Amino acid sequence: MTTMPRLTGAALGVLGLVSTGLGLTTPPAQAQPVGVPLVNETFTGASADSRFEAFGPACLTGAPEATAPGPGTHPLTGCPPNATGPVPPNDAAPNGYLRLTDASNDQSAAVLYNHALPANQGLVTTFDQWQYGGTTNPPADGISFFLIDGAASLTAPGAFGGSLGYAQKLPDDDPGEEFLPGVNHGYLGVGLDVLGNYFGDWEHRGNGCDNRSPAGTEFRIPAPGTNMVTVRGPGNGTEGYCFLTATTDNFSTTGPWESTLPGQLHGPTTEVPADATPEEAEALLEPSRRTVTVEISPAPDPVLTVSIDFHDGNGTQQVLSSPAPQPVPDTYKFGFAASTGLFTDVHLIRNVSVHPAAELPQLNLVKQVSQDPAPPAVYTPGMEVPFEYVVTNSGNTPLSDVNVTDDRVTGITCPKTTLASGESMTCTGTYTVTAADGRAGSVTNTATASGDSDGTPVTSPPDEVTLPVTPGPSLGIEKSADTTQAYQVGDEVPYTYTVTNTGDTELTGITVNDNRVTEITCEDTTLAPGANTTCTGTYTVTVQDAQDGSVTNTAAAQGTTNGTTVTSPPDEETIAVTAEPSISLKKTTDTSRSYDVGDEVPYTYTVTNTGGTELTGVTVTDNRISEVTCQDTTLAPGASTTCTGTYTVTTADAKKGKVTNTAEASAENDTVRSDPAKATITVKTACKDTYGDYGDCEKEYR
Known part of the structure; x- marks a missing residue:
């Protein structure tokens, strides 16, 4: 598919308009779980899928007790002793839970799945959540489930408190405080909001958005969206995360904003005795269980649907449906977050299952450009494009000899060559934009994945990416040496560097830098577009080179145009050095x-x-x-x-x-x-x- 443009600040604001409550027609949701699960983790055991990373106090009650982890992300381990509130017992496998927080004050926790999943056929995510047992009235804050652009890194949640680990936050709207960013390249944040502040735009939530929350930006007591499912859209840094819709009939700016949920997100459990067995605790917590399903149907007209089973005998009920933000990312990563402040609650997660919403091919490939660092809007010759290839085994049998080929990228590397049923991996490769791409105005390259299923070859449908390219100033370098011989200690190795102006402007001050060769001289130091010059330098082989058996050195050319330094992509050469006695x-x-x-x-x-x-x-x-x-x-x-x-x-x-x-x-x-x-x-x-x-x-x- 052609790469869709990433969301700008203006686009983030416009997306605030796609809200059910603003009177727009909402198409019926079509997404249903299909095929093998892409992720399936119960969190009931003593360990969990290692692809989940914990943030803050998130821990496994099924694991043996452990010391409280430090700040930042870390592997999921056991919970520390002496928790506050009616928490389930520790070391309780196979009756454990993912505990985001206990009922103590000022906690911020998350669990992050920093591995890309294909978005081309939509996504259906189901999980059980518990919010109960707070030591304050009202309880707080809530749990968020969020998706980000899978081409970005998910190494930390967004701001906590009313932002529920998804959106940005200027604490107390105090300009003297640090403006805390939202989650990196967020796409969609579903807030299961017990307290209700995620509904409002206080503390600069939705900063830069054209459309604001019905509750506006003021601080409100009580919180404006109590017992509400609120959805916020794409954002990055301190911009965006706009209010999209919520489970209310009132989208005017005059409150109150009553929730239309057919049940309470907050559960009735108030006590779990300290000596309760894991089975007893599970029975006591059952009335507080809520099963949530978040569905995004496939593009081109994706629909977000949220359904909840309150386990009150009425089964799963659709509570919200709204057009999903566009453009849809090529892949998703996801996470859960919860927090407490002055008000508290216990927050638990179990039984996370992620499926495609429509059938994927047996071997699925999604090709995308990494968003870390953020790519340029337009490429110029010499720039390197970091491609990612998300390969998914959607069939029922394991695949071996899995690899990716690209018509323009060589040297694609994958973390493994076998994929279990439902497993995904991300392969990487780099493409260097050429002068020909600049003259053409764009570059399109196509990739396919292939593998073997019990002796039967399997090939994915191709996926392509088109990138805009402008000629711009650029340099190319080709480094050469006599690689047909083996050198000895003390030998002088002559290197030749052919430097070419591959751009459309004159370059002056041409030089070559080599990490092993000094005093490189060039015949010409000014190059017109398309012109080249030859530079030379000499390297003396050392004893260490002989011990290593070879020498690899890397060179890059530099020039200047209009005060801007232009650097070529690096080029390297390897020569053999004999370690034999001589x-x-x-x-x-x-x-x-x-x-x-x-x-x-x-x-x-x-x-x-x-x-x-x-x-x-x-x-x-x-x-x-x-x-x-x-x-x-x-x-x-x-x-x-x-x-x-x-x-x-x-x-x-x-x-x-x-x-x-x-x-x-x-x-x-x-x-x-x-x-x-x-x-x-x-x-x-x-x-x-x-x-x-x-x-x-x-x-x-x-």
Whole structure:
């Protein structure tokens, strides 16, 4: 599908208009649970699905007692002892609960499912909730169930209190206080609001929205929406989370706003004895159980429906139906939150089940762009697009060899290759926007998932994303080196960098930065659109490289246009470095003069351990020098030693006019040998002028 635009602040305000109470026609809800469950967690045991993360004091009463967790998110563990209020006993598996809060003051808790689920066929979520046993009158605050854009991260709830962990909040409407954000990229927040403040826009709930709550922004006692199911729409940060609708017949700005719920969200349980068994506690809590179903039917005309079974003999009753906000995200993540303040309650959750609202294909794929960080409105060449591929096994059999292919993205990685029935996973891949995409004005790429079911290949329907692209200023870089050989310690590796202006504006101040190469020089530092230049640099292989077996270095080009720095996507190159024992020899002497017969010529030999292991028994042999001595005969990797020897010029050398001698270094009983090293000196032949031939010259020296 084509990527839908994400919601802006203005759009968030407009979405406040889609409310049943504003007189708009509400189509009938069609969503019903279909197929295998995507999530199915009872929270009755000593542990829970590890994909749920706790926030604040959320804990499992079925698990053994544990110490109170610290702030932020953490795994779900047991509850601490000495809770306030009529809570179910700890260590109670298989009769446990997810306890969001006990009845103490000022608690904020949530449980978060930070794993994307497909939204293309809608979603039906059912759960049991308990709100009861408060130590104050009225009880408070409530429980929220919320959905966010599954391309965003769900690592924390929104603000608590009247915002119920979904919406934003400026505490007490005090401008001196910190403005607390709502949940990241929220899509829909259903408040099961016992106290009633989630209904109103006090404390800047719905900030930036065109349509406001009927109760307005003022503080009200009592709270305006007691025993109310209130729905708030999309938001991000401190903007949005607009009031959409609620279970009331009064959408005017004049209260009271009476709830039309056919029962009480707050349960009648007031006591659970401290010595009650898990089974006894369960029986005492049964009258306070409420089963809630939140349904969103598939696009293009999604409908939100909320139904509740108060377990009063009347069965499940639809309490609210309203057009769902659009655009609908490609995927969802979800969570539950609850809080207490001056007023308190016990808040429990059980039996969470999530199904698609319409049938999914056996293997379903949703492709989306990650919202963390927020993507640009328009891409330019060189930008990287972080794609996510949400793969779901919607069939009744496990799938193996699950993978994703994309016609433009290579190197897609998945956390696993097998999927159980109903299981989802998110794979990732990155696409770099090209200059051709900029010229075309957009880029569309298509992906499919495939797997194997008991020997039968299974392929998902394709899913595509189209992104707008403008040429803009951009750079490209291609880095190269000779990768056909294995290098040794001390080798100098020449690198070539081809830098291209892939944008539509001139770039100046072209440079290349490499994490291992310094002093890179470029032939040109100003590039017209489409032009390129060649830059060069050299790297010297180190001992550590030999021990690692390779060197990978990364480079990026930079340039400037109108005061803005433009950086290319990085490019890397890997060369192999041998760790085998090796040795090198460099032989030198003074070759700037001519020597006479009888002169002693000193030679210097620099021997280097170019391998990755220590060398012993280092020696140098020279075909003309009988005694070469070395300062050191043991060399660590990368170490060098200096050896010396002397040669006496002969008459025979004078006849030839020069002397060339060849040397080799060796170690480890001659099993490690260097390449030969030669040196040539010039010898004077003046005797030829006096005697006419070299034989007479020999007589002169007798």
